[in-house]
Amino acid sequence: MKILVATRETQGRRRSDFNFCEEGEPVTYGFECSNEPIDGKCGCHRSLTGFLSHKATTTFKLINDVFATKESIREAIGAKLIDEGWGDSVADEHATITFDLYNGFSQHPIGTIIERRGAEFFVRGPIVP
Secondary structure (H helix, E strand, C coil), X not given: CEEEEECCCCCCCCCCCCECCCCCCEEECCXXXXXXXXXXXXXXXXXXXXXXXXXXXXXXXXXXXXXCCHHHHXXXXXXXXXXXXXXXXXXXXXXXXXXXXXXXXXXXXXCCEEEEECCEEEECCCCCC
């Protein structure tokens, strides 16, 4: 199954880049501020959040995780929500949103680096000096 994971690759292409996740950690949407600009201090509108660290990154890599299944992703999201104090009640909905996110990149090759800009996602090119 193709999934998105945190990566440091292409970090620095934008001044507003950051990565507080572990390299290779699966990512999904986190909670967002209501009026935060894309390049604002919070970074919630340009990042995704790690399943385990609960921290965010602005760069994601598409990988093929042969061990990932819909059920394992749903369980990981449920555990993430419980760890964050939200409970498991919205895990199914959040898992569906995550599957939709991952499926949106199914046509891209493994290794593609992706960035988020608000509601849109873009393939990142190489770092330009």
